[in-house]
Amino acid sequence: MTKTDILNPSEMEYEDTLKGKYLVFSLGKEMYGMEIRYITEIIGIQPITEVPEMPKYVKGITNLRGKIIPIIDARLRFRKEIREYDGRTCIIVLEIDDISIGLIVDSVVEVLTMQDEDISSPPDVGKGHCNYIKGIGKVGGSITLLLDCQKLLTDDELEEINASL
Numbered sequence: 001m002t003k004t005d006i007l008n009p010s011e012m013e014y015e016d017t018l019k020g021k022y023l024v025f026s027l028g029k030e031m032y033g034m035e036i037r038y039i040t041e042i043i044g045i046q047p048i049t050e051v052p053e054m055p056k057y058v059k060g061i062t063n064l065r066g067k068i069i070p071i072i073d074a075r076l077r078f079r080k081e082i083r084e085y086d087g088r089t090c091i092i093v094l095e096i097d098d099i100s101i102g103l104i105v106d107s108v109v110e111v112l113t114m115q116d117e118d119i120s121s122p123p124d125v126g127k128g129h130c131n132y133i134k135g136i137g138k139v140g141g142s143i144t145l146l147l148d149c150q151k152l153l154t155d156d157e158l159e160e161i162n163a164s165l
Helices: 009-018 155-164
Strands: 021-027 030-035 039-044 058-064 067-073 090-096 099-105 107-113 133-139 142-147
Touching (some): 058 099
Antiparallel strands (some): 058 067
16 A cells, blocks of 8 residues: 555645745855745744753754744754844744754745756765755755755754653
């Protein structure tokens, strides 16, 4: 039995409408994209409660309509310079393997549709380095680094975050 045997027609149409769609966000001058299917919502900066002994990029947790979710600062996760949050700073809420995670970004730019021919493999710069970059999107004259949401956090990091919640 295949997945298409299990899905009803409306679920198949939903999956097809999300194929090739990426939410693009900025961190400074760089653009990053992630598959829209992982995103549940985009919210403004919320009060964040620090949790002791977490990795530096985990800013803490927040209460989102009764659900406690960990908040990760994308700038810190990607080893970028810290920047003060402003009116455009927001949190992208992702659902990864039934775990909700908030990702703080400088700003959300747009939703882009990219065909397979618009996406190149990332350059091989050594094992373990930037394994969360799954491709490079080329639309017009701009480049968007496409993230693999499944690899934003390692299994050990997910386990450490879950243990603290």
